[in-house]
Amino acid sequence: MAANNSLPGDDFLQQKVKLIIVQILVGIFLCINLMLIVTFFKKECFYKTTRYILFAVTLLSDSFFLFMSDFLLIMNYFVFTIQVWLCVVISVVVLLYLTVTPVTLTAMTLERYVAICMPLRHAELCSTRSALHCILIIHGLSSVPCLLILSTFFVSASLSFYKQYQICSVEMFMFYIWQQHFRSALYQFQFLIMCIIIVLSYLKIMKVAKAASGENKKSTRKGLRTVVLHGFQLLLCLIQLWCPFIEAALLQINLDLFKHVRYFNYIMFNLAPRCLSPLIYGLRDEVFFHALKDYASFGLYKRNII
Structure with a gap:
């Protein structure tokens, strides 16, 4: 607390406002993620479909990461030390779910x-059993960095x-x-591999899109x-790294510039990527969106449709 008292009054107030804004954003994202997770488990078709299972993994991963990183942020703000x-x-949790x-x-x-x-091979390659194996592989690959x-530490x-x-931060392990x-x-190599996979997939899908027609083209x-x-x-x-x-x-x-840029980076590259998952599948996917509306309206939406 002594470190906070040494700050000028305006700077202290500014830091407090920034902390409150972060808490509001984290609270909103966690509530949205919780609603989407509950919606996922409400419908049997979701946890039997690979893309929805993976979507649920991103929601849980984002929620863990947001909660733990926000916990560290609060501890740093109040200069709270732990062993x-x-x-x-x-x-370990933060680094794992970062990846x-x-x-x-x-x-x-x-x-x-x-x-x-x-x-023709989608049902075979993307079965529920394959999705569970995929989750294990995802966590195995994510644990490598x-x-x-930590081994260097x-x-x-x-x-x-x-x-x-000490005040807990990942930088504490860097002697x-x-x-x-x-x-x-390590992270740049891992993300380079992922970027190559996404770009190649995009090019292949684009090639199929040009040859498709009718409903297939729309899909x-x-x-x-x-x-x-x-x-x-x-x-x-990637930019976050x-x-x-x-x-x-x-x-x-410049210390003041450092504080402003660090706050901007946290909002833009920690919070923003974690709010895109609900947008991509929670709102753009028609089946999930209708299930979400039904759950959020306590069943009234379904009755109105009927």
């Missing part, structure tokens, strides 16, 4: 590719360090510059727009 070992546990969403987006893009370009990043930190009280470069290279174009939205969402997630390096450079130049 390092507990911070390690929290960081789960983009990897799931790539899997959803591949599902759309199979549905449009290989329709987390384990590698484990070999560098002494046992006494785990008992110390050396090479660790930051290693983290950056293919919708799938094409979905892939584009996945690509945009992945781009925002560059933010720590931009912020570190600004910290050496």
Whole structure:
């Protein structure tokens, strides 16, 4: 609390307003995600369809990430310290679900590719059992960066360090510059692979769209727009990985500018990508949208339709 009192009055008020705005946005996104998750479990057809199962994975992943990152933000704001070992546990969740969403987006893009370009094999390749295996693979691939990043910390930190009280942040695990470069290279490589998959899927679907006609053409174009939205969402997630390096450079130049840019980055590249999932499938998908309206209106929407 002493650190807060040392700030000028206007700056302290500004920081408080920013924190309140973030809490409102996080609260709204979590409520929307919760409503969509409940809608998903209300209809049997949703949890027997691969694309909806993967959609639910992104909702749960985004919700975990928003909750944990907001928890860290609040602790940092109030300068609340915890033991390092507990911070390690929290960081494992944050680092894991930082990657789960983009990897799931790539899997959803591949599902759309199979549905449009290989329709005869869609039922075989995208069964419920395959979706469950896919979820395990997604979490396995997402855990690789987390384990590698933390392994560099484990070999560098002494046992006494785990008992110390620190302000919890992922940067706390970076003792050396090479660790930051290693983290950056790891994430950039992973996201490069995902970007290549999305671009190739887009080109293949576009080729099918040109040859399609009638209802098939309409369905293919919708799938094409979905892939584009996945690509945009992945781009925002990719930019998020560059933010720590931009912020570190600004910290050496101007403290006030660093604070403003860090706040903007959190809103734009942490919160914004997590609110696109409800837009892509929660509102654009007709079946899910009607189920959501029925649930939100407590069944009145269904009765009106009848």
